[in-house]
Amino acid sequence: MEISTYVRPHSLDEAYSLLADKKAFLIGGGAWSRMNSRKVDLAVDLSSLDLRFIKRNNTKIEIGAMTTARDLETSTELKEAFAGLFQKTVAHIVGVQMRNLITVGGTVGGKFGFSDLNTVFLALGAKVVLYKQGEVDFETYLTQRSEGPALIEKIVLDTQNVSGAYEAVRISRTDFSILNVCALRTKDTWRVAVGARPGAARLSVKAAEVLGSEKSPDADAAKKAGEAAAEELDFGNDLRGSKEYRTTVCRSLVKRAIQEVV
Amino acid sequence: MTIELKINGRPRRLEIEPGDMLVDVLREAGYVEVKKGCDTGSCGVCTVLMNDTPIPSCSTLAAKADGQEIITVKGIEKEAAEFADFLTAEGADQCGFCAPGFALSVHSLVKENPSPNEEEIRHYLAGNLCRCSGYEGQLRAITKFVEANNE
Numbered sequence: 329m330e331i332s333t334y335v336r337p338h339s340l341d342e343a344y345s346l347l348a349d350k351k352a353f354l355i356g357g358g359a360w361s362r363m364n365s366r367k368v369d370l371a372v373d374l375s376s377l378d379l380r381f382i383k384r385n386n387t388k389i390e391i392g393a394m395t396t397a398r399d400l401e402t403s404t405e406l407k408e409a410f411a412g413l414f415q416k417t418v419a420h421i422v423g424v425q426m427r428n429l430i431t432v433g434g435t436v437g438g439k440f441g442f443s444d445l446n447t448v449f450l451a452l453g454a455k456v457v458l459y460k461q462g463e464v465d466f467e468t469y470l471t472q473r474s475e476g477p478a479l480i481e482k483i484v485l486d487t488q489n490v491s492g493a494y495e496a497v498r499i500s501r502t503d504f505s506i507l508n509v510c511a512l513r514t515k516d517t518w519r520v521a522v523g524a525r526p527g528a529a530r531l532s533v534k535a536a537e538v539l540g541s542e543k544s545p546d547a548d549a550a551k552k553a554g555e556a557a558a559e560e561l562d563f564g565n566d567l568r569g570s571k572e573y574r575t576t577v578c579r580s581l582v583k584r585a586i587q588e589v590v
Numbered sequence: 591m592t593i594e595l596k597i598n599g600r601p602r603r604l605e606i607e608p609g610d611m612l613v614d615v616l617r618e619a620g621y622v623e624v625k626k627g628c629d630t631g632s633c634g635v636c637t638v639l640m641n642d643t644p645i646p647s648c649s650t651l652a653a654k655a656d657g658q659e660i661i662t663v664k665g666i667e668k669e670a671a672e673f674a675d676f677l678t679a680e681g682a683d684q685c686g687f688c689a690p691g692f693a694l695s696v697h698s699l700v701k702e703n704p705s706p707n708e709e710e711i712r713h714y715l716a717g718n719l720c721r722c723s724g725y726e727g728q729l730r731a732i733t734k735f736v737e738a739n740n741e
Contacts, residue, residue: 334591334608334653358651362611363630371608373654423717424695425646426631502632502716 329361329368336373340459340481346372347477354479356394356434359426374433379481382406387488393433393480397421397445400432409487411590417448417494417510420501433480439470439528442504446470447523448494450531451510455484470528489515493588495581496524499568506569507577509557511585516541520557520582525574526566532557535582545586554582593656597621598665606652612638613647615655616662623663623690627719634718637691638662644698646717663690666697673697676735682727688720696732705740708733 331353337343346352352372355361379394384405391400397418400406406414421427421444435445436456446466454466459479466483496508505524512519518539523529534556539545545553563574594603597616606615613636616624624647627635631649638647639661640654663670670693677683692715699706699714706714711732712725720728 329609331607331609331653334651336653336656355651355654358654359631359649361609361651362649368609371653373651375654419713420716422631423634423646424698424714425634425637425644425717426649428643428645429631429650 329364329366329371331368331371333369334371334373336376338376340377340479343372343374343377344459344477344479346370347479354433354437356431356437357396357429359429359431359434360438379433381482384409384487387486389485389487391432391483391485393431393436393482395432396428397430397432397435398424398427400445401427409485410490410492413448413492413494413510417444420444420496420498420503422502432483436466436469436483437478437480441527442524443529444494444496444505444508444523447508447521447529448492448510449483449485450523450529451492451512451519451521452485452490453514453519457481457484467531471530491589493585495585495588497577497581504568507563507574507581509578509581509585511582511589513543513589518542518553518586520553520586522557522561522578522582525561525563526568527562527564530561532560532582534560539586547583547587550583550586551579553586554579557582591653593653595655595657596659598661604652608651608653610652611648612645612650612652612655612660615652616647616660621662621664625687625690627687627691632717632719633688633691634695634715635688635691637694637718639665639694639698642698642701644695661694663693666694669693669697673731673735676731676738677728680727680731680734682723682731684722688718692718692720692728696735699732700736700739704736706732706736 352370353368355373379392381392383390400414455463456469492512496505508523518536520532520535535553538553558578563571625635627633631646636648
């Protein structure tokens with residue numbers, strides 16, 4: 329990446345002004361800087377804004393935008409709230425070194441198709457908290473263009489009555505997902521998200537309909553939900569897998585993820 | 591722009607371009623023990639510690655190191671030499687190109703988890719690729735290094 333000016337503001341206000349007035353390019357972990365050929369006039373590094381935190385209160389967990397993938401992997405708060413869900417989700421994102429660099433804000437803000445984490449945030453019905461704009465539902469954030477400058481402050485997760493499982497297929501450990509799935513059971517519904525289609529993650533409404541409010545779907549229901557997701561969602565080709573392959577794998581991964589939810 | 595940082599305990603002031611990557615800045619400043627491999631963040635050869643945390647210096651903007659503390663393999667020279675003895679004893683060291691990043695990752699692993707099991711070792715070092723070997727020698731070397739450390 330070619331950068332003309334690099335600044336590290338000390339307040340969200342300052343960062344927001346630079347973003348709004350000067351169309352600055354935000355830098356989270358900067359993990360993609362090397363692979364990005366864009367020319368940037370003004371880069372704004374968010375690392376001095378105290379946005380690296382995982383806080384838990386009664387029913388919510390707040391994850392600051394500068395929290396790293398490795399922080400998610402080792403967090404006791406996330407483990408207590410969601411068992412091994414986050415640990416499993418980020419475990420094979422390159423290596424420990426890269427996970428120390430990759431930030432939640434960078435991942436969410438990038439809306440990357442290959443993302444493991446965004447699939448899970450989508451299934452969890454996360455809220456994206458944008459500075460000065462307030463909360464946006466994760467699905468809205470992921471599927472719609474942001475109006476105006478979007479400075480992600482934190483992600484908020486509801487921890488009540490949720491149990492989820494994550495499944496992904498990779499050519500090798502540390503590579504990108506060819507397809508990934510998060511199945512989540514809430515108090516009386518299911519949410520099934522499928523990512524790396526290779527487009528960004530989407531919810532399968534039909535898979536959720538198949539499962540209804542069933543707490544422990546049997547193998548046949550899980551299989552039908554997998555088929556429903558594969559039929560409903562769009563898949564595409566890229567160098568890691570074909571549309572047909574992804575469609576087939578979707579059936580199995582959705583089924584497997586549902587059966588893993590305890 | 592100018593960055594001020596500590597490298598292996600020594601304060602340094604370096605002139606950089608805002609888009610420079612840390613690996614290039616370190617090598618140009620004379621820290622050629624930091625190797626450049628895949629240059630895409632995948633192989634772990636360029637690993638350095640920033641504030642005691644292993645990062646891929648090829649994918650880290652040098653500007654991010656401003657005000658921070660960087661450790662290269664020379665900053666853990668004694669420990670790296672001890673570990674190298676275990677590597678050579680197991681026949682795991684061939685071309686040696688991956689060794690600096692590998693030694694820093696093992697240093698961080700043991701610091702975070704003083705008694706890792708085989709799966710934990712494999713998981714922590716998944717981001718350090720070696721193209722000479724099949725990793726079995728390294729695994730034996732780490733296991734014995736950890737055992738010796740804990741004695």
